[in-house]
Structures are given as structure tokens and as C-alpha cells.
Amino acid sequence: MNDVLSTDIQFVKGVGPKFAQVLSKKGISTIEDALYFIPRTYEDRRRITKCRELVPNQNATLLVKVLSQREIRQARKSRLEVVVGDETGRILLSWFHAFPSLKEDFKEGNTLVCFGEVKFFRGLLQISHPEYEKITEFEEGKPKASLHFGRVVPVYSETEGLKQKTIRRMMGEVIKLSLQSLDDSLPEIMRTRLDLPTLRSSFRAVHFPEECPKENEITKFLQRIIFEEFFILQLGLGLKKQNQQCQTAPVLESSKSKMKDFVKSLPFELTQDQQKALSEIEKDLSRSFAMSRLVQGDVGSGKTVVALASAVIAGGNGYQSALMAPTELLAQQHFQTAEKLLISTGLIPLLLTHSNAGSKEIQEAIRLGTAHVIIGTHALFQKGVKFHKLGLVIVDEQHRFGVEQRNTLIQKGEGAHLLMMTATPIPRTLAFTLYGDLDLTLIRQKPANRIPIKTSILRDRERPKLYSKIRERLQRGEQVYIIYPLIEASEKLDLKSATEMYETLKKEDFPNNQIALLHGKMKADQKEKILLDFKNKKYDILVATTVIEVGIDVPNSTLIAIEHPERLGLSQLHQLRGRVGRGGLQSECILVADLYVTERLRIMERSEDGFEIAEEDLRLRGPGEFLGTRQSGLPGFRVGHILRDAKLLSLARDEALELLEQDPNLNLSENKKIRLLVENRWKEKLERLKGG
Ligand code: ADP
Numbered sequence: 001m002n003d004v005l006s007t008d009i010q011f012v013k014g015v016g017p018k019f020a021q022v023l024s025k026k027g028i029s030t031i032e033d034a035l036y037f038i039p040r041t042y043e044d045r046r047r048i049t050k051c052r053e054l055v056p057n058q059n060a061t062l063l064v065k066v067l068s069q070r071e072i073r074q075a076r077k078s079r080l081e082v083v084v085g086d087e088t089g090r091i092l093l094s095w096f097h098a099f100p101s102l103k104e105d106f107k108e109g110n111t112l113v114c115f116g117e118v119k120f121f122r123g124l125l126q127i128s129h130p131e132y133e134k135i136t137e138f139e140e141g142k143p144k145a146s147l148h149f150g151r152v153v154p155v156y157s158e159t160e161g162l163k164q165k166t167i168r169r170m171m172g173e174v175i176k177l178s179l180q181s182l183d184d185s186l187p188e189i190m191r192t193r194l195d196l197p198t199l200r201s202s203f204r205a206v207h208f209p210e211e212c213p214k215e216n217e218i219t220k221f222l223q224r225i226i227f228e229e230f231f232i233l234q235l236g237l238g239l240k241k242q243n244q245q246c247q248t249a250p251v252l253e254s255s256k257s258k259m260k261d262f263v264k265s266l267p268f269e270l271t272q273d274q275q276k277a278l279s280e281i282e283k284d285l286s287r288s289f290a291m292s293r294l295v296q297g298d299v300g301s302g303k304t305v306v307a308l309a310s311a312v313i314a315g316g317n318g319y320q321s322a323l324m325a326p327t328e329l330l331a332q333q334h335f336q337t338a339e340k341l342l343i344s345t346g347l348i349p350l351l352l353t354h355s356n357a358g359s360k361e362i363q364e365a366i367r368l369g370t371a372h373v374i375i376g377t378h379a380l381f382q383k384g385v386k387f388h389k390l391g392l393v394i395v396d397e398q399h400r401f402g403v404e405q406r407n408t409l410i411q412k413g414e415g416a417h418l419l420m421m422t423a424t425p426i427p428r429t430l431a432f433t434l435y436g437d438l439d440l441t442l443i444r445q446k447p448a449n450r451i452p453i454k455t456s457i458l459r460d461r462e463r464p465k466l467y468s469k470i471r472e473r474l475q476r477g478e479q480v481y482i483i484y485p486l487i488e489a490s491e492k493l494d495l496k497s498a499t500e501m502y503e504t505l506k507k508e509d510f511p512n513n514q515i516a517l518l519h520g521k522m523k524a525d526q527k528e529k530i531l532l533d534f535k536n537k538k539y540d541i542l543v544a545t546t547v548i549e550v551g552i553d554v555p556n557s558t559l560i561a562i563e564h565p566e567r568l569g570l571s572q573l574h575q576l577r578g579r580v581g582r583g584g585l586q587s588e589c590i591l592v593a594d595l596y597v598t599e600r601l602r603i604m605e606r607s608e609d610g611f612e613i614a615e616e617d618l619r620l621r622g623p624g625e626f627l628g629t630r631q632s633g634l635p636g637f638r639v640g641h642i643l644r645d646a647k648l649l650s651l652a653r654d655e656a657l658e659l660l661e662q663d664p665n666l667n668l669s670e671n672k673k674i675r676l677l678v679e680n681r682w683k684e685k686l687e688r689l690k691g692g
């Protein structure tokens with residue numbers, strides 16, 4: 001890295017070790033870090049206002065002399081009032097604490113520049129707690145131009161012990177020191193084509209602009225810095241993808257007749273989107289490098305059959321497939337589906353669970369290849385499990401696994417194709433950032449036989465209405481979920497209230513029905529037993545925490561009531577809602593809102609489109625919350641914001657893809673610099689991938 005840019009911030013004039021320590025809390029330890037510390041806002045102090053011109057409720061920059069100072073003692077503390085003025089008038093400055101340093105700075109006769117909002121109070125023009133700077137240097141009788149006035153000045157986010165003036169002074173030094181080293185890395189042709197300012201002028205303009213940016217304006221200079229940040233990420237992801245494409249994998253040709261037979265044997269016709277997904281996968285599998293494809297499809301869009309069809313292709317070529325699910329229950333469900341749907345193909349599915357993983361027979365079946373489609377949880381990839389010929393790894397509900405786990409998986413499937421599936425549609429911008437290294441397939445269409453789920457919001461006081469709706473369903477022999485979400489912070493209390501609700505329902509509201517309670521604190525086998533019993537209609541109502549969010553398929557359940565929906569993200573609500581409407585019966589989702597109905601929930605009434613809901617959820621909660629802690633692998637941007645700057649992100653992606661198309665390894669001389677930057681920024685991650 002560039003010497004100047006990597007210089008420790010403490011060596012910048014006026015910083016030193018103590019100040020540097022405070023800065024490190026802001027993530028600033030080098031000159032480069034400081035450059036990326038973007039002002040929070042700006043103040044236009046180009047014009048000095050004369051006292052005569054002051055207008056209440058407006059900001060003003062004053063160049064004044066101290067006329068008098070008065071300390072006003074009150075109870076325990078003392079206030080400070082200072083009268084200042086110029087040749088046209090005077091104004092009162094006031095502070096709630098008469099700090100000694102203040103009294104010193106505002107000694108009679110001192111010249112200062114003050115900045116703040118003018119108020120009209122008790123018949124006087126005043127500024128309370130103005131920002132100020134003592135003027136000690138004069139040029140031809142006038143105060144010497146400064147970083148702090150007579151210009152547009154940057155205002156940074158503050159940390160304890162950091163004053164604006166101090167930060168600004170440091171930034172002045174940082175800019176002075178680094179400008180020469182700020183060499184443009186973006187290829188010149190591209191920079192000109194996109195009309196992006198140089199990096200040098202961008203950093204200077206962002207910290208010390210000529211013109212005052214409007215509130216929240218992303219100036220073209222800031223855009224330039226954000227673009228570069230996104231561009232480097234996208235190049236990194238692009239290179240990573242190329243890297244994956246260097247990983248060889250068996251060529252798995254799809255046999256037209258076998259596929260036709262399989263599709264014919266299904267109890268339904270594939271939707272167009274399912275067919276499209278399948279043909280994309282067919283193409284991927286027929287190549288000699290590893291597929292890494294993510295299929296995004298709403299709950300109930302029919303991803304499982306696409307996965308099984310892929311396994312049919314692998315099987316047709318003599319290769320095994322591994323299907324990994326996030327829970328044992330889901331694995332079981334998949335196994336049952338596979339048993340049914342694979343019959344005509346002659347492929348043998350096998351369920352690997354925690355309880356049978358140790359069994360010799362099972363291990364042999366996997367090792368010798370008598371089992372073709374092995375279904376299980378992540379236990380699938382434990383050391384003891386040896387595959388005969390693993391050609392395809394399928395990960396279901398991959399959003400349940402973190403980015404880290406995803407990378408580990410890619411490595412596990414060494415020499416195997418990787419197919420991932422997720423029911424949490426990720427909005428485009430986020431997908432670019434998280435999955436820029438994957439190929440994406442969308443299944444937007446739902447199977448035609450699906451009857452839309454009716455969603456409504458009820459107030460808590462309308463509970464009797466909810467219960468009568470539930471009774472109707474039960475009378476028809478249908479089943480019902482009641483969801484009681486726990487929030488981590490008060491998990492114990494919530495669990496208590498969930499349990500209490502369950503007791504009341506059982507004793508008072510539905511004494512003649514069978515009700516079960518299911519929550520995350522139960523042992524896995526206990527949970528599974530309850531779910532299975534529910535599926536087998538042993539229970540009419542299942543009261544559950546959000547543990548049932550993923551996967552459970554009980555077609556006879558037609559009503560889901562969700563308590564405290566405000567505790568959950570929209571995407572999560574949508575997932576939960578997907579637990580009903582899985583059979584041919586008209587289903588219903590009722591959100592039992594606490595006191596008032598937040599506008600946010602209304603989208604659930606309006607829309608059943610997981611993508612639309614995800615967009616909204618992302619917009620409302622931001623990427624971190626949206627993805628939850630599991631997905632904390634989201635790269636942190638120093639300046640860019642994937643939602644606010646979505647357009648720049650798209651542009652950066654397009655540009656990165658195009659550049660890599662022209663120059664896959666960034667070997668051309670005009671791309672050397674950007675390549676260096678990408679390598680520096682993503683070294684770690686790219687290498688980890690190569691290693692795997
Ligand atoms: P998800 O995408 O949520 O994993 P599943 O694969 O579990 O969805 O499919 C949901 C239900 O829809 C299953 O019962 C499945 O048999 C059924 N299904 C899948 N594809 C179709 C189709 N093309 N037509 C009708 N039903 C389908």
C-alpha cells in the first residue's frame with residue numbers, strides 16, 4: 001500500500017498518541033482511514049455576517065471582538081454571558097457553564113469567529129453555545145484565512161474528546177499530506193466515460209468543498225468515492241466467481257429421455273419458472289467447472305422438485321447428490337418427498353440423521369454408492385461420512401446458514417456442483433453484494449393450483465372474532481397454527497406468556513380440542529415428535545414460537561394466527577404465513593396486532609409477493625437487521641450504503657462485469673492499478689477461496 005496513506009494517524013501534525021487513541025474508536029488509525037471519515041454535514045461560513053444584519057432563527061458566522069464578560073452564579077453552577085460586537089452592532093453569547101477555558105478565550109478585547117443559530121430571546125439577539133475560534137493571526141489587519149471560517153466547513157460526527165475544530169485541523173493536514181499520493185486507480189477511459197472526478201479532487205471536495213452541499217446531498221465527489229468502493233467489491237466478487245469457475249467438476253449431461261420420464265412421473269406439471277430454473281441448472285451441470293447457483297423462490301414456489309430433478313441428472317451420470325437441510329425435520333420431509341418422487345427413476349434416497357449417522361450400514365451405503373441421494377442436516381459433511389462419487393451438493397434454505405458456512409460448504413463440495421436454494425428472496429442490490437459471486441435464478445411464479453392466502457389484521461380486543469374463525473376451521477376438520485414469537489431480550493418472559501396462552505387456550509377457549517405447544521427450548525426429538533403428531537392430526541392447534549418458520553409442510557393447516565406480529569420482520573411474517581395454503585384449501589393468516597396497527601403490517605394484507613415484501617422489509621429495517629445476525633458476512637462499506645446508493649451499486653456491478661469480460665485477470669496495463677487495489681482490499685477473502 002501507498003506509504004503516505006498507510007501512515008499511522010498519530011504522526012500527523014497535531015495528532016499524537018492520545019488523540020490517536022480517541023480516533024481509533026472511530027476506526028481511524030491511518031491517513032487513509034481519515035480520508036474516508038466523511039463529514040456528517042457542512043456549514044456555509046463563506047460570508048461573515050455583520051451584527052446589524054442578524055436575523056433570528058438563522059445560522060450566522062460572525063467576526064467579532066469581545067466587549068464584556070459576565071459570570072452569573074446560580075444555585076450550584078454558573079452561566080457565562082459574553083457581549084461581542086463589530087462596528088455595526090452587538091450580540092449576546094451565552095453558555096450554561098462558565099468553564100475557565102471559555103472565560104479565557106472570551107477575554108475582553110479578543111477577536112473571535114463565532115458560528116451558530118441566532119435567537120431572539122428576552123428582547124435580545126443571542127447565540128447560545130456558539131462554535132468559535134480565537135483569531136490570533138492577522139494579515140494586513142484582517143484575520144488570516146482559516147480552516148474554520150470564510151469557507152464551507154465540514155462538520156464531522158463527534159466522539160467524546162473530539163472537537164470539530166480539532167478534527168477539522170487534522171483533516172486539513174491529512175488532505176495536504178495525502179493529495180499527492182491519491183493516484184487514480186480507475187481506468188482513465190472508464191473515468192472519463194462515466195464523467196467521474198479524479199480521486200484527488202473528490203477527497204478534497206468532500207472534506208473542504210467549494211460549494212456547500214445541500215442537506216444529505218451525495219455530491220458527484222462523494223459519488224465518485226462510493227462508486228470506487230462498490231466497484232472494487234464487485235471486481236473482487238467477479239474474480240472470486242472466475243476462481244470458482246476454475247474448480248473442475250464432473251460433466252453431468254442431462255439425458256433428455258430420463259428427464260422427460262421423471263417430469264412425466266410427477267403428480268403435477270412444472271411451472272414455467274421451474275422449467276427455466278431446471279434448464280439453467282442443466283446447462284451449468286454440463287460444464288466441466290463447478291456450478292454455484294442460488295435459486296431464490298418464495299415459500300411454496302416448488303424448489304424441492306427442482307432440486308430433485310438436478311439429483312436425477314447427477315444420478316444419471318453415476319454421481320451421488322447430497323441434499324442438506326437446516327433441520328432434521330425438514331430433512332425428513334425432503335426424504336419422504338424424494339422417496340415418492342424418485343420412484344420412477346430407480347435412484348435410492350437415504351436419510352442421514354444424527355441417530356443413524358454412526359450406523360455402519362448407512363455409512364457403507366454412502367461410501368459404496370448404493371445410496372444415490374443422501375439427505376440430511378450438516379451432519380452430512382462430518383468427517384466420518386465418505387461419499388462414493390459426490391457430484392452435486394444441494395443446500396436447502398441456505399439463508400439459514402451464514403456466509404461463512406456457505407464458503408465452507410463450497411469447499412466441502414470439492415469437485416462437486418453446488419446448488420443453493422432460499423425462500424427468503426434477497427432484493428437485487430443486496431444480492432449483488434452478498435451473492436455477486438453466484439449465479440442467480442428466480443422462481444417468481446407459484447404453482448397454478450395455489451389459492452391465495454387471505455391476510456387480515458385484527459386488534460387484540462377482536463380476539464373473540466379470531467377464536468370463532470378458528471372454531472370454524474376446526475369444525476371442518478382443518479388445523480390451526482398460533483404463533484407466539486419470542487424476542488431474545490425478554491425470551492424467558494415471552495416464553496412464560498406463550499406457555500400461559502397455551503394453558504388458557506387449552507382450559508378456557510378450546511377445552512374440547514387437542515392443543516400442543518412447541519418452542520425452541522425443547523429437545524430436538526421432542527419437537528419432531530410434536531410436529532409429526534400435528535401432521536398426523538393428533539393435534540388440532542399448534543401453539544408455537546417461530547421455530548416452525550422453516551419448512552414444515554402440513555397441508556391440512558389452513559389458518560395461522562400470529563401474535564405480536566410487530567416483533568417480527570416482514571420477511572419473517574411472510575415465511576410464517578407460507579406455512580398455510582399448502583393444500584387445496586382456502587387458507588387464512590391473521591395478524592393479531594397489539595395496540596395500534598403499524599403501517600408496516602399493511603403490506604402483508606396487500607401483497608403475497610415475497611420479493612415485494614423483502615424489498616419493503618429491507619427498506620424499513622436496513623440490511624443488517626434484514627439479514628439477521630446469521631448473515632453478518634455482509635461486507636462493511638466505509639462510505640457507500642447499499643440502499644441509499646443502490647444506483648451506484650448497480651452501475652459498479654455492470655462496469656465491473658464488463659471490465660472483467662474484456663480483461664479477465666486485469667492484466668492490461670491500464671488496469672494494473674485497480675487490480676492492485678482489489679488485491680489489497682480483498683486479499684484475505686480471495687486467498688481463502690483459492691485455498692479451498
Ligand atoms: P418450496 O419452494 O417452499 O420449497 P416446495 O418445493 O416444498 O416449495 O413445494 C410446495 C408444494 O408445492 C409441495 O407440496 C409441492 O409438491 C408442490 N408443487 C411443487 N411444484 C408444483 C407444481 N408445478 N404444480 C403444483 N404443485 C407443485
Ligand code: MG
Nearest residue numbers: 303304396551
Ligand atoms: Mg423448501
